[in-house]
Amino acid sequence: xxxxxxxxxxxxxxxxxxxxxxxxxxxxxxxxxxxxxxxxxxxxxxxxxxxxxxxxxxxxxxxxxxxxxxxxxxxxxxxxxxxxxxxxxxxxxxxxxxxxxxxxxxx
Amino acid sequence: xxxxxxxxxxxxxxxxxxxxxxxxxxxxxxxxxxxxxxxxxxxxxxxxxxxxxxxxxxxxxxxxxxxxxxxxxxxxxxxxxxxxxxxxxxxxxxxxxxxxxxxxxxxxxxxxxxxxxxxxxxxxxxxxxxxxxxxxxxxxxxxxxxxxxxxxxxxxxxxxxxxxxxxxxxxxxxxxxxxxxxxxxxxxxxxxxxxxxxxxxxxxxxxxxxxxxxxxxxxxxxxxxxxxxxxxxxxxxxxxxxxxxxxxxxxxxxxxxxxxxxxxxxxxxxxxxxxxxxxxxxxxxxxxxxxxxxxxxxxxxxxxxxxxxxxxxxxxxxx
Numbered sequence: 001x002x003x004x005x006x007x008x009x010x011x012x013x014x015x016x017x018x019x020x021x022x023x024x025x026x027x028x029x030x031x032x033x034x035x036x037x038x039x040x041x042x043x044x045x046x047x048x049x050x051x052x053x054x055x056x057x058x059x060x061x062x063x064x065x066x067x068x069x070x071x072x073x074x075x076x077x078x079x080x081x082x083x084x085x086x087x088x089x090x091x092x093x094x095x096x097x098x099x100x101x102x103x104x105x106x107x
Numbered sequence: 108x109x110x111x112x113x114x115x116x117x118x119x120x121x122x123x124x125x126x127x128x129x130x131x132x133x134x135x136x137x138x139x140x141x142x143x144x145x146x147x148x149x150x151x152x153x154x155x156x157x158x159x160x161x162x163x164x165x166x167x168x169x170x171x172x173x174x175x176x177x178x179x180x181x182x183x184x185x186x187x188x189x190x191x192x193x194x195x196x197x198x199x200x201x202x203x204x205x206x207x208x209x210x211x212x213x214x215x216x217x218x219x220x221x222x223x224x225x226x227x228x229x230x231x232x233x234x235x236x237x238x239x240x241x242x243x244x245x246x247x248x249x250x251x252x253x254x255x256x257x258x259x260x261x262x263x264x265x266x267x268x269x270x271x272x273x274x275x276x277x278x279x280x281x282x283x284x285x286x287x288x289x290x291x292x293x294x295x296x297x298x299x300x301x302x303x304x305x306x307x308x309x310x311x312x313x314x315x316x317x318x319x320x321x322x323x324x325x326x327x328x329x330x331x332x333x334x335x336x337x338x339x340x341x342x343x344x345x346x347x348x349x350x351x352x353x354x355x356x357x358x359x360x361x362x363x364x365x366x367x368x369x370x371x372x373x374x375x376x377x378x379x380x381x382x383x384x385x386x387x388x389x390x391x392x393x394x395x396x397x398x399x400x401x402x403x404x405x406x407x408x409x410x411x412x413x414x415x416x417x418x419x420x421x422x423x424x425x426x
Contacts, residue, residue, distance in 0.1 A: 009309035016313070016320035020327075027331040033324050037166065040313050044159065044191055047306050 001053050003046045003099065004062045011069040012039045015089065018078065028082050035089045042096035049103035057102055061095050068092055129395055130218040130281050133385075133402045137378055138211035140402070140409045144371050145204040147409070147416045148299065151307045151368065152200045159186040161423070162314050169325045200302060203295045207375075210288055218281045282386040289383045296376045303369045311363055319356040326353065359422050366415030371408045378405035 015036030019029045051058045068088055072078055078085050163186040167173045177188050326349050328334055338346065381401030388394040 005305060005309055009313050012313045013316050016316040019320045020323045026328040026333045029324060030328050030331040033320050036313075036320065037317060040317055043309060043313065044186075047309065048192065048196075 001051050001055060001058055002049070003051075003058060003096070004065050005043060005047055007062075007069050008039065008043050008046070008065050008096075011065060011072060012036050012043060014069070014072045015039065018072075018075075021075070023075070023079055024082065028086070031086050035086065035093065038093045039089070039096070042093060042100075045100055046096065049100060051099070051102060055102060057095075057099060061092075061099055064092050064095055129390070130278065130386075133382065133398050134211075134215050134218040134281075136402050136406060137382065138208075138215040140378070140406045141211040141375060142208050143413050144375055144405075144409045145208050147366075147413050148303070148368060148371065149201055149204050150416055150420075151303075151311070152197050152204075155192045155197060155307075155310070156186070156190050158310070158314060159191050162317065163187060165318055166321060169321050200299070203298060207292065207295055210292060214281070214284055214288070217277070217284055285383050285386040289379065292379055293376060296372060296379075300369060300372045300376075303372055308369060312360075315356070315360040315363055319353065319360055322349070322353045322356050326350070355422050355425065359419050362415045362419050362422070366412045366419075367408070368412060371405075371412045374405035374408040378402050 013036075015032045018024055019033035019036060021029070024032065068085075071081075071085055071088070164175065167175045175187060176185055179185055183189075326334070326338070326346075329337055341349075378401045381398045385394050385398040
């Protein structure tokens with residue numbers, strides 16, 4: 001099985017979009033840019049990674065990707081909870097980094 | 108009566124003859140578009156590692172805190188020299204693209220080689236013969252005493268009909284090649300589409316957006332604060348330089364989205380499906396126009412993509 005890379009890519013683009021969005025403070029913009037770059041680093045590795053079917057960590061990671069993407073797609077909600085959302089994204093980077101240790105193969 | 112019979116026979120043969128000749132143009136057009144698409148799509152594969160290296164160095168250039176390194180602090184290779192995508196994987200994709208071009212080339216050879224040209228001239232000859240026959244009959248008297256006058260044209264007609272029989276075999280060969288090639292063709296196109304949706308587009312779209320966001324943030328912010336003082340210190344020309352780099356990145360992103368590489372692959376599948384449908388059809392005019400529409404739509408997508416790929420490459424070189 002694989003991670004949900006299409007949703008992850010949308011999530012990353014959204015991070016970059018918010019880093020150029022004047023509704024967020026310069027500090028928040030800077031954080032979105034940094035997290036977008038780290039998430040993209042994960043994506044580059046995950047694109048070619050395969051995992052054993054049903055790997056619980058991958059299932060959980062895909063749920064986290066979907067949940068973060070859903071939250072992030074709502075700009076107003078993101079504005080109101082920017083601190084918490086940035087924190088969640090930071091945790092997601094950790095989860096995705098951890099997945100690479102479990103990858104069954106790269107192709 | 109005889110004249111009407113011969114004329115009708117001639118029309119039937121001419122019309123059925125158009126069928127074989129009809130394969131030539133769409134197949135040749137399909138081949139050309141597949142070649143162009145293969146070249147454009149192939150460039151995304153061959154540039155995979157270089158693109159990541161460029162992006163890595165771009166990030167280092169805009170962030171003085173970053174160092175350019177071959178390995179990061181965790182001992183993982185950075186894109187500077189690391190091959191994120193193996194050359195074997197890239198070669199496999201390039202081979203698949205090449206195979207599509209070879210298949211289209213063989214099909215074009217089969218559909219448009221010497222025999223159809225002979226066939227085409229045969230149809231012209233047949234038309235001329237029919238015209239002359241008509242004239243001859245018009246000059247005939249009521250008694251139809253010159254029956255021998257149409258012995259010649261009819262014998263020519265029979266000759267053309269025989270040639271058509273051979274061409275029919277060729278048409279069958281083209282049809283067979285298309286029908287037998289379709290599953291393999293579709294399998295390769297499916298693979299390319301999966302790659303495009305699952306690898307190429309996510310990498311490029313996020314990479315291009317990252318470049319844009321990095322340049323924008325370098326202009327707007329410094330260390331998490333508004334870079335107002337830094338901007339004030341810049342001359343208009345200096346600000347213009349930075350803004351030109353931002354514009355360049357925005358243009359690259361726009362062009363990539365507009366080039367719609369996945370749409371080109373979808374168009375390739377649609378065009379071949381239309382060719383297969385036509386090969387298996389009764390070759391009515393509506394079947395043929397459906398085929399032409401699909402091939403032309405694919406051609407238009409390919410041309411847009413080819414232009415966009417060239418423009419993106421030019422923009423990347425200019426900064």
